[in-house]
Amino acid sequence: MQAILSSWFVQGMIKATSDMWLKGWDERNGGNVSLRLTAEDVTPYESDFYPQPRHEALSQPMPALADCWFIVTGSGKFFRNVQLDPADSLVVLQVDSDGKGYRIFWGLTNGGLPTSELASHFQSHIVRMGVTHGRDRVIMHCHATNLIALSYVLELDTAKFTRELWEGSTECLVVFPDGVGIVPWMVPGTDTIGDATSEQMKHHSLVLWPFHGIFGTGPTLDEAFGLIDTAEKSAEVMVKVRSMGGKKQTISTEELIALGKRFGVTPLEAALRV
Known part of the structure; x- marks a missing residue:
């Protein structure tokens, strides 16, 4: 099992999305959550990262978030399934140094993008x-x-x-x-x-x-x-x-x-x- 699955931020996202679904707030693929991380948060789990992170462009530049790390729910993912397959439902990404795009380092194992x-x-x-x-x-x-x-x-x-x-x-x-x-x-x-x-x-x-x-x-x-x-x-x-x-x-x-x-x-x- 990947070590990152037991990290505080993955476990936290599992609990939050499960609680939100149980509340009836997030039917089907409704709802989305993002948590800003620090380099210190993610460094212990670098061995679980993709060797060649996929790059995606942002719809508009976000230079204020340059180099920031996030864990985010995936687009089209059902909150009720996050606890069953967090590696497919969540994504750890880092915004580029120029804020024009981001790289996907972990998650979305079956493809896809972060929340719309x-x-x-x-x-x-x-x-x-x-x-x-x-x-x-x-x-x-x-x-x-x-x-x-x-x-x-x-x-x-x-x-x-x-x-x-x-x-x-x-x-x-x-x-x-x-x-x-x-x-x-x-x-x-x-x-x-x-x-x-x-x-x-x-x-x-x-x-x-x-x-x-x-x-x-x-x-x-x-x-x-x-x-x-x-x-x-x-x-x-x-x-x-x-x-x-x-x-x-x-x-x-x-x-x-x-x-x-x-x-x-x-x-x-x-x-x-x-």
Whole structure:
């Protein structure tokens, strides 16, 4: 067995994708995950690398990611199968020194490419590297059922959508005080939606793709998963509240402010004013 299969990053991707599928967020080949690695992370497993790594061009240059390593889910791969065959479902790649392409060092044993949302992931990685001074290393996208459902009935406004989720569960303001960014509906797998998503990632760790899914980020796979899980749980609560006739009482603005002070976070001001 290849040593890389027992590495923390391959095992982490197996767990994350399995958990996401079990949650019902990633039907068929839906969803994608990328984790930025360091040279120190991958060096112990060089003996498992392809002797002649395949080269692929990027749809646009990414010089800010020059020489960066990533492990990414593959395009068209089913999350439910990652645990069965991680070497076919995942890919370890390194961006070229000029940022114009990348080389595949491990994975995709039956051929194929990294996720079709690679441009969106890379554009968001660049932004989050800057915003968090390199702390955020994960971009996670999934089709979280209740967040998608709410995108059909709530106004697609960052402040209003965020406020609804904050009121859905007390922990939400603490977990994502920066709120949920929203982009218009766009064709997925394009540089255009990647640009729009990364623009929202400058201000928000969660970005909603209406009628499609959610993007989340964080320093670890657990943190990114937990962020989405928290928002999705609140969305589920609010879907049920609406089915029961709507709110009769809720968390007040004053209580949200007090919550932020207690946990030392700064809530999105626009969401407090709704």
